[in-house]
Amino acid sequence: MRDGLEETAAIPEHPRPKLTYPFEAGPASGEAIDVAPGVKWLRMPLGGSLAFINVWAIEDGDGWAIVDTGIASPDTAKAWRAGIAGPLEGRPVTRVFVTHMHPDHIGMAGWLTRKFQCRLWITRLEFLMCRSLAADTGREAPADAMTFYKAAGWDEEALETYRSKFGGFGRGLHALPDSFQRLSDGDTVRIGEHDWQVVVGSGHSPEHACLWCPDLKLMISGDQVLPKISSNVAVFPTEPEADPLAEWMGSLRRIKGRVPDDVLVLPAHNDPFHGLHARIDHLVGGHERGLTRLRQVLAEPKRAVDVFHVLFRRRIDAGLLGLATGESLAHLNHLLATGQAIRERDASGVDWYRAAA
Template structure:
C-alpha cells in the first residue's frame, strides 16, 4: 500500500465535494451504490483502516473490483460477504486497478476459489510479479546506493535492509495468467459497458473503470477525495519522472470523463466533484514544486526538502515514502530544466535550482 503523506495544501482548502452516503459498509456488509453494484470494505489496519472494493452483477456472478490486502483478516471478511450480501452468486471475474497489495493482495485467493480470471493491465501484473520475487532476497546494492545518495544515514539503511522484500508477504500467491486491460478498452460487465481509463505515476498502468450508463467511475487510487496518492521514485528507476506522468494523466482523465460522475475511490467515501478534485490535486503539487524550487536555492539533499512538501514530521516509518515523493518532485524539476543534480565524493546527491 503506497498512499501519500498529507502534503502542505493547508493554505488552499479542499474543494467542497459532495458525499451522497452518510456512512460506509461495515465488514461483511454491503451498500448498493447503483443498480447491480455493491460497495464493500476490506480491513487494512493502520491510518486508512480499510479499502473500498466493489461487486458488479455480471450475468449469474459477481465481477469483483479490487480485493484487499492478503491475509487472514481479509479472507474472513470475504467469507462473511459471500455468506451475506454476495450470497447466491459465484465470482465470474476479478478486476484489479493496480498492483499494490491492498488492491491485488487477495486476487490469487479469489481467482483460485472461484476458478475465474484476473483482469489487470499488463505492466501492473508484470511489475507485481517482479516485486513479489524479491521476497526473501537481501537488499541489493543498487537500492542501498540509491537511498545513500538521497541522504540516508547508516541506521536508516540498516532498517531498509531488515524490511526489504516485504511486498510479497502481503500477497496471496498471484494467479499465473491474466486478461489484459488496456487504455480505451470497452468491457461488458453484466448489462453495462465499462471503459478502461489508464492513469500513471502512482503505479505504472493504473486502470480506472468508467461506466457512462451508470454515470460512475471506479478510480482506485488514481483520484482520492481526501489524500493525495503516493507518487514516488524507486531504486528500480532512479531517474524516472512519475510526477509528470501523474499530473499529465490526471489532466487527461478530466478531458475524458465528465464532471457529473459519481467517483468510487479506493479510500474514503464515494463523492461527486471529480474535476474540482483533479484541479486541487494538480494545483497542490504545482505549489509544492514552487516551494521546493525556492528551498533549493542553496544545495540540498533529498532528505533536506521534506518541509517543502509535507505538513507532518517524517519519522523512520515514513522515511521511505517521503524520500520517494521528494525525489519525484526533484526529478520533475530537473525534467523541466528548473533544477540540477550533482553527486559528491561520498555518493550523495545534491540538488539546486537552475540559474
C-alpha cells in the same frame, strides 16, 4: 507497497473543493451498500491509518465481478467470506478486476480467482511489475538500492533498517494467478448489463486502470483520484531517473478531459463523491504549488531528505522515510527534467540539488 504516505502528502493549505458525499456512512465489515443498480460497495480491513480499502461488486450474469480485493490477511479472508455469504447472496465471483498492483488492491486476487476458478483482469504492466516485486521476497537488498538511498541522504541506521526489511512486498499477496486477461486504455468491457470503459493513468503505479460506466455515471477510480488524501507518487531504486510526477499530472489532466464531471467517483479510500473535475484541479494544483516552493528552497543546496518540510505537513518518522524520500525525489526529478534544478554528487556519494540559474 501500501500507500501509507497518502494522508501526509503535502497539498498546501489552499481552499479544498466542495465535494459532495451522497452516503452518510460506509458499509460495516461483511456488509454492503448499493451505490447504483447492480453495483455494491464493500470494505476490506487494512489496519493502520487507512483502516480499510473500498472494493466493488458489479452484478455479472449469475454472479459478481469484483473490483480490487484487499491485502492478503486472515482478517481480509474472513471479511470476504462474510460478504460473499451475506450481501453477495452466495453467488459466485465471475471475474476479478484489479486497478493496480499494490498489495491492498491485488493481495487477495489469487485467493479469489482460485476459489471461484475465474480470471484476473488487469493491465499488463501492473501484472508484470507485481510479479517482479513479489520475486524480491527473501532476497538481500541490492547494491543499487543502497547507493540510491545513500545518495538521497539516508544515514547508516536508515540504510541498515532498509536492508533488514527489504523484500517484504510479497508478504501482502496471495500467490498471483499464472495468467490474466489484459486491460488496455480505451477498452470497453461488458460487465452484466452495462459497458465499462478502461481509463489508464500512471505515476502512482505504472498502468493504473480506472473503470468508467457512462450509463450508470460511475467511475471506479482506485487510487488515481481520492477525495481527501493524495496518492503517493514516488521514485524508486529500480528507475532512479524516472519522472512519475509528470506522468501523474498528465494522467489527471487526461482523465478530466475524458470523463464527465457528473460521475459518482468510487475511490479506493474515503467515501464515494461527486466533484471529479474540482478534485483533479486541486490535486494537480497542489503538486504545482509544491514544486514552486521546492524550487525556492533550492536557492541553497539540499539533499532529498532536507526537503520533507516543504512537501509534507507532518514530521516524517522512520516508518514513512522510504515513501517520503520517494515522493521528494519525484518532485526533485521533475525539476531536473524541466531544467529548473541541477544535481551534483559529492565525494561521499550524496546528491545535492540546487535551483538552476
